[in-house]
Amino acid sequence: MTNLLADPQLHAQAAQGAQSGAWLLIAFPLAGAAILLLGGRRTDKWGHLLGVAMSLASFVVGVAAFVQMLGQPGEGRTRLVHLYQWVSVGSFKADVNLLIDPLSISFVLLITGVGSLIHIYSIGYMAEDPERRRFFAYLNLFIASMLLLVLADNYLTLYVGWEGVGLASYLLIGFWQHKPSAATAAKKAFIVNRVGDFGLSVAIMLMFLTFGSINFQDVFGHASGASHGTITAIGLLLLLGACGKSAQLPLQSWLLDAMEGPTPVSALIHAATMVTAGVYLVVRSHVIFELSREARLLVMIVGAATLIFGAIIGCAKDDIKKALAGSTMSQIGYMMLAAGIGKAGYVFAIAHLIAHGFFKAGLFLGAGSVMHGMNDDVDMRKYGALRKFMPTTFATFGLGYLAIIGFPGLSGWWTKDGIIDAAFEKGGTSGQILGWTALIGAGITAYYMSRVMFMTFFGEKRWDDDVHPHESPKIMTIPLILLALGSIAMGAFLIAGDRFANFLAPVVGEPEAAHKLITPYTLLVFALMVVGIGLAYLQYLRRPVPRTAPAGRFPVVAARKDLYGDALNESLFMRPGQWLTRLTVYFDGRGVDGVVNGVAAFVGGTSGRLRRVQTGFVRSYALSMFFGAALVIGALLLVRI
Amino acid sequence: MTGHYLALSAILFTIGAVGVLIRRNAIVIFMCVELMLNATNLAFVSFSRMHGTLDGQIIAFFVMVVAAAEVVVGLAIIMAIFRSRKSSSVDDANLLKY
Numbered sequence: 001m002t003n004l005l006a007d008p009q010l011h012a013q014a015a016q017g018a019q020s021g022a023w024l025l026i027a028f029p030l031a032g033a034a035i036l037l038l039g040g041r042r043t044d045k046w047g048h049l050l051g052v053a054m055s056l057a058s059f060v061v062g063v064a065a066f067v068q069m070l071g072q073p074g075e076g077r078t079r080l081v082h083l084y085q086w087v088s089v090g091s092f093k094a095d096v097n098l099l100i101d102p103l104s105i106s107f108v109l110l111i112t113g114v115g116s117l118i119h120i121y122s123i124g125y126m127a128e129d130p131e132r133r134r135f136f137a138y139l140n141l142f143i144a145s146m147l148l149l150v151l152a153d154n155y156l157t158l159y160v161g162w163e164g165v166g167l168a169s170y171l172l173i174g175f176w177q178h179k180p181s182a183a184t185a186a187k188k189a190f191i192v193n194r195v196g197d198f199g200l201s202v203a204i205m206l207m208f209l210t211f212g213s214i215n216f217q218d219v220f221g222h223a224s225g226a227s228h229g230t231i232t233a234i235g236l237l238l239l240l241g242a243c244g245k246s247a248q249l250p251l252q253s254w255l256l257d258a259m260e261g262p263t264p265v266s267a268l269i270h271a272a273t274m275v276t277a278g279v280y281l282v283v284r285s286h287v288i289f290e291l292s293r294e295a296r297l298l299v300m301i302v303g304a305a306t307l308i309f310g311a312i313i314g315c316a317k318d319d320i321k322k323a324l325a326g327s328t329m330s331q332i333g334y335m336m337l338a339a340g341i342g343k344a345g346y347v348f349a350i351a352h353l354i355a356h357g358f359f360k361a362g363l364f365l366g367a368g369s370v371m372h373g374m375n376d377d378v379d380m381r382k383y384g385a386l387r388k389f390m391p392t393t394f395a396t397f398g399l400g401y402l403a404i405i406g407f408p409g410l411s412g413w414w415t416k417d418g419i420i421d422a423a424f425e426k427g428g429t430s431g432q433i434l435g436w437t438a439l440i441g442a443g444i445t446a447y448y449m450s451r452v453m454f455m456t457f458f459g460e461k462r463w464d465d466d467v468h469p470h471e472s473p474k475i476m477t478i479p480l481i482l483l484a485l486g487s488i489a490m491g492a493f494l495i496a497g498d499r500f501a502n503f504l505a506p507v508v509g510e511p512e513a514a515h516k517l518i519t520p521y522t523l524l525v526f527a528l529m530v531v532g533i534g535l536a537y538l539q540y541l542r543r544p545v546p547r548t549a550p551a552g553r554f555p556v557v558a559a560r561k562d563l564y565g566d567a568l569n570e571s572l573f574m575r576p577g578q579w580l581t582r583l584t585v586y587f588d589g590r591g592v593d594g595v596v597n598g599v600a601a602f603v604g605g606t607s608g609r610l611r612r613v614q615t616g617f618v619r620s621y622a623l624s625m626f627f628g629a630a631l632v633i634g635a636l637l638l639v640r641i
Numbered sequence: 642m643t644g645h646y647l648a649l650s651a652i653l654f655t656i657g658a659v660g661v662l663i664r665r666n667a668i669v670i671f672m673c674v675e676l677m678l679n680a681t682n683l684a685f686v687s688f689s690r691m692h693g694t695l696d697g698q699i700i701a702f703f704v705m706v707v708a709a710a711e712v713v714v715g716l717a718i719i720m721a722i723f724r725s726r727k728s729s730s731v732d733d734a735n736l737l738k739y
Contacts, residue, residue: 616738618731622661 015079015100018064022081022098022151025065025108028057030144036137044133048126051136052119055143059112066105077102077506080153087156091212099153099216103507106350107150107280110357114272114486115143117479121365122264124476125372135175135262142168146273150280155204155214158281162200162245165274166193172269173261185257192254196244200281203237206230220287228292235288235295238281239302246278246332248306253565255329256313259321263368266321271328271364272357279332279353282339283346286508290342297430299340300423304437307333309563311444315451316559318549319378320367323452324360327404330441331356337434338419345422346508347501351494352415358486359403359411365480366397370456372476373469380455381547382464387457389469392477394457396484401453403487405446405529414491416442417522424521435521442525446532454540462547646687654680667719667729671712678708 015022032054036047043050069077081098088094119139126132145164152158174186208214210230211222223231242248247255247270258270269275282289282299289296310329317323331352338349371378373390387394403410406417420442424435463469471477494500501511549560558564653676660673682701689697723729 611739614739616735618734619662619665626658626662 013076013079015081015098018061018068019079019100020081021061022065022100023083024061025058025098025112025151026144026147028054028061028144029140029147032140033137033144036133036140041133047133048123048136051140052116052123054140055112055116055119058143058147059109059116062105062108062112065100066109069100069102069105074502074506092208094154094156094214096157097153098151100151101507102503102505103280103284103350104150106354106504108147110354111143111146111150111273114357114361114483115139115146115268117482118264118268118272118361118365121267121368121476121479122262124473125264125368126262129262131175135172138168138171138175139264139268142172142269142274146277149277153216155200155207155216155219159197159200159204162241162277163197165269165277166190166197166245169193169258169269169274172265173258175262175265176260179260181257182260185254185260189254189258192251193244196241196251196278199237199240199244203234203241206234206237210234216284220285223287223291231288232292232294235285235292236298238285238288239295239299242278242281242299242336243302244278245281246275246336247329248278248302248333248336249309252306252309252329253562253569256317256322256325256562259319259325263321263364263371266325267361267364267368270325271360275328275332276335276353276357279335279339279349282336283349283508286339286342286346289340296340296342300337300430300434301340303333303336303338303340304434304441305333306330307337307441308437308444309333311441311448312555312559313562314448315444316552316556318381320370320380320383320452320456321364321378323380323448324363324367327363327445327448328356328360330445331360331404334416334419334438334441337438338422341419341422341426341434343509344425344511345419347504347511348415348418348422348495350504351491351500352412352419354494355403355411355415355487355490358483358490359400362396362400362480362483362487363404365476365483366393366400369393369472369476369480370397370469372472374463375467377464377467380452381545381549382462382467383456384459384462384545385457386469390457390471392471392480396477396480397457398453399484400487401449403491405449405532406442406525407529408526409492411487411489411491414495417519417525418495420521420525421516421519439521439524439528443528443532446529447536450533450536451540454536455545458541459545462545643687643691646690647684650680650684650687652680653677653683665730665732667722667731670731671715671719675708675712678704 014020032051035050036043039047069079078099078101081100083096083098086094086096119136122132122135122139126135129135142165145161145168147161149158149161149165152161170186170190173189174183176182177186204214207219210226211219213219240251244251255270255275259266261270289299307330310326310331310333312326314323314326314330317326335349335353335356338345338352367378370383370386370390370393373386373393374383377383399410403412406412416438420435420438423438424431426434496517551557552560561567657673657675657677657680660676661670664670664673682704685697685701685704687697689695689701719729722734726733
């Protein structure tokens with residue numbers, strides 16, 4: 001653990017050259033969002049082009065910074081760009097600095113690269129939408145917030161980005177807010193995320209309390225000096241934040257509903273980038289998690305549980321986007337698991353994250369392309385045999401499919417096998433349990449993705465009569481092709497020769513052992529994958545797929561209902577919350593108001609009765625005066641004596 | 642010796658007080674009030690004599706002045722009420738109530 005104190009992050013140098021212009025990364029998309037939102041309808045004609053241009057400009061700046069970084073020696077790759085002093089109150093200081101290191105630049109390239117492709121795709125996908133300009137404004141806002149999140153050099157700035165992406169996610173899920181389901185889904189996503197954000201904000205406060213600073217440098221530098229309990233608490237709170245943003249158990253319920261948003265949003269925010277922010281947070285805070293075994297164990301448990309949970313949900317959904325959303329949850333579970341393993345896992349967590357960014361974005365955009373040709377129908381039971389009608393979509397979706405199930409040689413194989421290996425290599429009973437969970441998850445992944453594939457592109461036609469499937473325009477298929485290329489090559493590019501491990505080493509440290517490509521588990525994963533595909537083949541290709549979903553037995557019904565995640569939330573939080581509200585209202589109405597009104601009524605009633613003493617008869621007044629005077633005199637005499 | 646005067650004063654005061662409480666005619670009540678005032682005056686001068694100081698006598702003068710002023714105002718009010726109501730009974734003037 002002590003070598004972490006020599007973490008090069010602690011010795012960041014000021015950035016020069018192209019990297020000193022890193023603020024442009026955020027400024028471009030932010031300016032795009034501002035112009036499009038403030039410009040209003042005047043910018044309708046060219047708004048989408050501006051959005052794409054700003055995203056691409058950001059990508060170019062990112063590439064320039066990346067190229068410059070490659071020219072620097074490994075230990076000197078952590079650079080700071082000082083922007084301005086933001087908060088300075090007493091001992092609390094928060095500067096807005098951009099931290100450019102191998103970890104953040106990987107994210108920058110993923111966000112701007114995949115983001116730009118999705119921007120381009122959206123031109124075609126949203127062409128018919130009268131609000132297309134607003135859509136691009138929100139997309140740009142998202143890109144800017146996400147970049148701020150990954151480039152922040154302290155937790156407060158990170159939190160700003162964290163909330164920014166939450167806002168963008170809310171706005172984009174509810175983009176078609178005329179649909180009540182979309183408006184509800186947006187609210188749900190926002191509220192569930194608040195729970196996670198609460199954890200993150202408390203973690204930040206706890207850091208300030210413990211270390212007197214919220215800078216990454218200071219926090220990580222002094223982490224080993226803090227008490228074990230504090231570090232564990234910070235780790236658990238960070239994990240809560242990560243769970244909210246990354247849709248991990250127990251805060252997973254929002255992601256499936258988030259599919260109400262337009263498909264490019266699902267691809268960009270709810271598959272490729274934003275939902276992986278939790279993994280980024282854990283890997284970025286690796287120093288804290290390495291100091292607390294308990295926090296790390298919980299990260300692994302959350303990851304392993306979610307990867308099975310999401311995979312099971314993915315098996316039962318007939319809505320193509322929800323099947324993919326279940327898959328996203330599951331894949332992020334893999335990343336979390338890897339991030340919890342420690343040194344051996346960080347590289348695979350981030351590599352899987354990047355590879356997943358490519359193939360899952362490709363899969364979602366492919367699903368969007370299918371929906372585009374099928375009158376926006378999302379029910380896979382009404383698809384079938386589309387491979388002849390959408391050859392490009394089929395080919396790119398197929399490559400993404402092969403990548404996610406871990407077909408040897410493609411992206412997912414390199415990264416997912418690495419994670420499964422690392423879980424087993426961790427050793428001990430927990431390593432065995434986690435490893436087998438990840439293995440079985442891989443088998444289920446193969447099953448549900450094959451199911452999606454077969455139901456959509458194979459089998460016989462099950463379309464509605466008025467549907468005329470057609471291939472999408474070039475502006476949509478070209479991003480698909482580029483993402484498919486990433487799905488093929490990204491894994492090999494990152495993992496082969498430990499390239500990515502060496503690249504990330506200045507941030508997360510060197511893994512203890514070199515990664516072995518072929519292990520006994522590799523064969524086991526392959527076997528399970530074949531079993532998964534075989535099962536799907538028997539069920540969805542050999543037999544005809546009914547157009548209406550069969551009733552199904554227990555596990556299917558449960559998975560269709562998101563494994564009762566919503567029911568649990570409702571019975572555990574919503575209902576008791578309602579009861580509490582009712583109880584409080586009752587207490588306020590009967591208790592507080594009762595006392596106040598009771599006193600008023602008592603005073604009013606008593607004075608009403610007391611008033612009657614004023615009869616108007618002078619002699620009765622005289623009598624009472626007489627008795628009063630007698631009383632006073634009597635009292636005086638009594639006292640005197 | 643002064644004990645007799647004080648006894649007389651107490652008797653006069655009691656007669657006056659009972660008169661105020663039981664009579665209805667405003668004029669009679671008024672006279673009873675005067676009786677009570679004079680009973681106290683008698684007590685004052687008796688005590689003055691008893692203690693050999695002048696305080697009681699001086700206060701007796703004050704009481705007389707107040708009583709004179711009171712009579713002026715009181716009789717005026719009684720006259721006004723009698724003119725409007727053709728009655729000098731205090732029970733008839735009972736409109737000022739709850």
